[in-house]
Amino acid sequence: MAHPWPEFAGKRVLVTGGSQGIGLATARAFREAGADVLITGTRASPADYEDDLSGLRYLAADFAVAGTAARVAEAAGPLDILVNNAGTGRADEYTPEGFRAVLEVNLHAVMDMCLAAHAGLRAQGGAIVNMGSLSSFLALRETPAYTASKAGLLGLTRALADKWAPDGIRVNMVAPGFIRTRMTERQRQDPDYEARLLRAVPQRRWGEPDEVAQCVLFLASPRAPYVTGQSIAIDGGLMLR
Numbered sequence: 409m410a411h412p413w414p415e416f417a418g419k420r421v422l423v424t425g426g427s428q429g430i431g432l433a434t435a436r437a438f439r440e441a442g443a444d445v446l447i448t449g450t451r452a453s454p455a456d457y458e459d460d461l462s463g464l465r466y467l468a469a470d471f472a473v474a475g476t477a478a479r480v481a482e483a484a485g486p487l488d489i490l491v492n493n494a495g496t497g498r499a500d501e502y503t504p505e506g507f508r509a510v511l512e513v514n515l516h517a518v519m520d521m522c523l524a525a526h527a528g529l530r531a532q533g534g535a536i537v538n539m540g541s542l543s544s545f546l547a548l549r550e551t552p553a554y555t556a557s558k559a560g561l562l563g564l565t566r567a568l569a570d571k572w573a574p575d576g577i578r579v580n581m582v583a584p585g586f587i588r589t590r591m592t593e594r595q596r597q598d599p600d601y602e603a604r605l606l607r608a609v610p611q612r613r614w615g616e617p618d619e620v621a622q623c624v625l626f627l628a629s630p631r632a633p634y635v636t637g638q639s640i641a642i643d644g645g646l647m648l649r
Contacts, residue, residue, distance in 0.1 A: 411442065412441075413625055414441070416442055416628075417441065417442030419438075419442075420444050420446075421487070421488065422445075422446050422448075422484045422490050423435040423447050424448045424469070424491065424493050424521060425447075425449065426448065426491070427454070427457050427461060427466070428449075428459055429589040429591060429617060430587060431491070432447070432461070433616075434617075434625075435464050437622065437624075438489070441625070443489075445463075446483070446484050447465070447466055448467050448471075449468065453468070454466045467484075472509060477517055481528075486527075486529075487525050487529055488529075488534045489536075489628045491537050491624060492518045495539065497553070506553060507553040507556075509553075511560075514553075514557030514558065515560045515561060518564065522579075529575075529577050530575040533576040535578045535628045537582060537624045538564070538581040539582060540639060541584060542583055542641065542646065542647065543555040543558045544559050544561060544562040544639065561581065565580065565637065569638075570637060580627040580639070582620060582627070583639055583640065583642065584642050585644060586605055586615060587614065587616070592614070609646045610648060619642060
């Protein structure tokens, strides 16, 4: 049976933070479609992760460190698709140090990665998909840096889409809601808290990482040639409320 995404066969894809969660689901989806996929993670080796990363090229990279984006872009070579998925949050975001540290990874490093990959993407007529969040649109009062960074990412996505459209590069963003990942495991282990969360979701369920991945693939594919500067909430309808 033909693969549902044959257009990715042989394409060069970079998924930052692709070692787990939504990033890993996205990387696997591209790999299964025949793409050559490089992922980054903060640990020294793929063997240091609980999940199976076989079939994916791996590069240890900490985007909190200056110069990382340039190093990753050099290792990746000319790209067809860049997925900026690496991100972080901290418990001390109401301190100057914590606030700046989150913005460094979630926003500054994304811009650095886009700039470093620009020439190759332009040569390939490539696509960028940024990993936003519902906090790109809604305030999360306990995480001001995460909220500010993801709201900023929405603006950055739109600005780059406008600037780089003449270069043949499309830039879009996905904004996941409540997704069943290791990061949300604690919320899912508290039945009362989980019930309160899901009451806000019209579909009354958690999303799955692959549901986000399939939207990323669509935005990165030739099936969305006239789509740029857009953000898609993958949230089971939460934004309707």
